[in-house]
Amino acid sequence: MNVLKLHDKVWNGLQARRERLPHSLLLVGQKGLGKFELAKRFAASLLCESPLDDGQACGRCLACNWYSQGNHPDFRLLQPDALADEAEVEDGKKKPSQQITIDQVRALDDFLNVGTHRAGLRIIVVHPAEAMNRSTANSLLKTLEEPAPSTLFLLVSNESLRLLPTIRSRCQVVPVAVPQPKVAEQVLFDDGVTEAARWLALAGGAPGLALELAASGQGAWLELLIKRLASGRNADPLGMAGELEKTIKESKGKLLLKAVIEALQKWQVDLALAKNGLPIRYFLPHQATIKGLADMIPAIRLIHFYRDLIKRRQEAEQPLNARLFLEGVFLDYRALFAN
Template identity: 35%
Template sequence: MHPWNQALRQRLMRTPEHLPHAILLSGPPGIGKQALALDMAQGLLCTASDAQGVACGHCQGCHWFTQTTHPDFRLIEPEVDEETGKQRPEIRIEQVRDLVDFFALTAHQRGWRIAVIAPAERLNMAAANGLLKTLEEPPPRSLLILISHHPRRLPATVRSRCQQVAVSIPSRSEALDWLVAHAVPIAQVAALLDEAGGAPLAALALYGDTARSERRSRCLVALAGLRPEALLDLAAGKDFLVETHGWLRRWLHDLISQILTGQCHFFSSQRADLERLAARADLARLLALQARLDSDARILTHPLNAPLLMEGWFIDYVDCFS
């Protein structure tokens, strides 16, 4: 449970008996929505929680909860495919059927039955439909918490049956303090937080991903140095397509805004490079490449040929400068 979600938690848990039966926690990834949902669930299932509904951490309920064996709690996530070892793209109807059965049973402890679905936009259509009846006629003392990074992707029938609660991105100073407290070097926190769109957990994950951060440095050095061979080298590996797209897009954004307003937003530590490049860039070409990247965003998850796609971006990029 993260400090910036504390106030929201208190508001939601003030009168547990008045909690709605279904809550949709929405907000960008990496701001602790799932931790908030789990914390609320543990607080409700704890047999010795305090006046604010904070779990004691010692009772049988807490013990079961932390061991993920609490009989009155379910966490529904996309299953891991045993063959590939990867998470399946969807939450399947079978998982929802089990959940419906779970809610139909009588609770073992104190009466609450709680389930968290994360992320809810991964429910496939059949699974979402399978959930409707439970959302419509929930058994007493049941709570279903849906977590969503993209609530608009949920069917309106599901959304409308939930109480929507927006979880916000923490203030910048709060996020920076938290990252420093989690051993991220001060010199890197601001850049990581920018790249993560202000989401602290996402920034922390970026910091832990060394392959990605090495790749990012290589990419930025090649973009700043306008080195075609280094750029084509980056394009040759088909990995990091989505990331490369993101870095180039933000780099272009900063170049264009450097030209138009003299400001940069994402790469302030590389202001000198951006100023130097902006002075010799062709604005129309930069804008054309930006439009191309926007349109290519749609095919990133299933590109026909990732290296060719990246090569095209980089060739256009080098052409922007005289």
């Protein structure tokens, strides 16, 4: 995905900081905009020994070669083990951590106390920054408060309000906005995505998420969910829960329970928009169906259902019985249509 085309103004702003870099930058914006890729591109450009005219890394020098192989001596990436490319859960083995651990932060001590290669810059990317618990964040805060010379922290966050205020106050914030739909659609088209407008709408305008949805085979379970939700008062909550639980298990970790709830939240938003005579935002091909369903639901029930789904989204992160959880969610959905 061409993140520089999507966020050319952000990239130019980052390049303008090269001469007087702060100790830490915080890239913020909704999930799926390409912030992490931007941070990595910027890190590569700063470490490159012969950057191009637009600031991009040359891709040919020794530093670029080290960086592309993941072993540049002046670069570190802090992210949850679950996000590592090789993180695949085998039966009977402990699942990779979903958090950045305090041990990962402490491991930076030796890195920060050794001189940089060729007297250059030392860079640490933290992604996503909200994956740090309070202890981990406080450990990192000590480093941000007394930064080592020639060191840049690049923090990337989808939910910056979850960060400690003291962490945010030590960083210069770089907002990354949702790109223009036409630009995002063209970037997706260039990546071979068909029905780019549909996927982009479902992703809330985030091209990275749209690309992930289009390429990951999630269309099948989404279509199944949409078909069942479209049944309205005739929906079978127990059957729906069984089908979705089976799909989640068969995905072997690729489909998470929270993704189902997030899709239902988007469906609820579209119902609310249609109820108020506004264009829907997410499920564009199903506008007529959603409008018909919205006409059957009292507005106050949609408000209550919205609040309930916020709680359900939080509960979906915790260990639970997925089948019972989904049954409760879909029973609440069918209750929207009760006389």
